[in-house]
Amino acid sequence: MTVAITVAVIVVVGSAGLGGYAWNNTTYASRDLQRVQDAGFREAQAVLPSGTELNFTEGPDNGPAVLLLHGQGAAWASYARTLPELATGFHVYAIDFAGHGDSARTPGRYDVHHLGQDVVDFIREVIGEPVILSGHSSGGLVAAWVAAAAPEQVRGLVFEDPPFFSTDPDRMPQQFNYVDLAEPAHEYLQQDAVDDFASWYIEHNGWIGYFGGGRDGIVSYAKSYRQKHPDQPLSLWFLPPNTNESFAYMHEFDPAFADAFYTLAWQEGFDQAATLEKVLQPSILVHANWRITDAGILEGAMTDDDAARACDRMADCVIERVDTGHGFHFEKPADFAALFHQIHKRTTP
Structure with missing residues (x-):
């Protein structure tokens, strides 16, 4: 009887632990967004002179203006974990890129x-006023373009692990983004058997092979989930938030955007070194973890040499080395927010 009770307790505790793990993995996004709403953020749309309609969120006016530019395949909601803290000292805007x-x-x-x-x-x-501008990943490349082209609109910059130089045409095929997103997007657009890019991505991305024998099960479950929930983001209960976040916005993503990286149209005529030499504003260059695989693929945005080369070309730049993956603002939202206070001090007479 005692043994039976012990086994029952172990089963209950194990089930509760698994249930809590699954609950966290599938509800983190909605809980993060609820905190954003509670902090006073509201969504709106703006039609630009080009005719492009941009969706964005705006927080309460608690200080200098900050504008956040997300990375490829993401959305403004990817900043949800850091927005409430940022809003305590700044007037924060975050856009969805076209x-x-x-x-x-x-x-x-x-x-x-x-x-x-x-x-x-x-x-x-x-x-309507100059901003502290931050771009994550490819958003950082756009931020550099903006700072160089319209310096009067940018007070300072937080570059969050941008792929400076690794996205130049001669290196792009060895960049993780190329094998993870650009190549799968290009292949998706060449076929007509599958019409859901989120399902296609989960099967053809650059990291799914790391799951070894579990790969096929993950792909099968993901495809089934998308068939049952076509209007919802893909959310896999058995994967942690960091992994779920990597495909959370693919159901709203235009694969033609990633295809432009494959064809190199995205960066055509973009001289990164010359652009960075025009960035005169105080800047922080966040550099996250990286490695070169046995196949010669750069997993990460930049090598140490890339980061040093980029920072050296800017007039007032410091490198912030962080021990995280590519999504620093997601993994360490408070540390990310603190960088804006540093930039604000450097831009205030």
């Missing part, structure tokens, strides 16, 4: 120049 979230789809305009001009126009038309 081709992402609830913003317009603009194939043919998915390049750093059009995207950068949209950001300049958003600052002028919607915010």
Whole structure:
């Protein structure tokens, strides 16, 4: 009898633990967004001079203006964990780039120049004052373009693990983004058997092979989930938030955006070194963990040499080395928010 009771207790405790793990993995996003709403953020749309409609969120006016530019395949909601804290000292805006979230789809305009001009126009038309500008990943490339092209609109910058130089045409095929998203998006657009990019991505991305023998089960479950919930983000109960976040916005993503990286149209005519030399504002360059795989693929945004080269070309730059993956603002939201106070002090006479 005692043994039976002990076994029953172990089963109950184990089930409760698994249930809590699954609950956290499938509800983290809604809980994060609820905190954003409670902090006073509200969504809105703006039609820019180009005719592009951008979706964005705006927080309460608690200080200098901050504008956040998300990375490829994400959305403004990817900043949910850090927005409430940022809002305590700043007037925070975060956009959905064209081709992402609830913003317009603009194939043919998915390049750093059009995207950068949209950001300049958003600052002028919607915010109405110079901003502290932050871009994550490819959003960091756009932020550099904006700072160089419209310096009067940018007070300071927080570059969050941008792929400086690793996205130049000669290196792009060895960049993780190329094998993880650009190549699968290009292949998706060449076929017509599958019409759900989120399902296609989960099967063809660059990291799914790391699950070894569990790969097929994950893919099968994900496809079934998408069939049952076609209007909802893909959410897998057995994967942690960091992993779920990597595909949470793919149901709202235009794969033509990633295809522009595959064809190199996204960065055509974009001289990164020359652009960085025009960035005169105080800047922080966040550099997260990286490695080169046995296949020669850069997993991460930049090597140490890339980061040093980029920072050296800017007039007033410091490197912030962080022990996280690519999503620093998601993994350490308080540390991310603290960088804006540093920049604000450096831009205040």
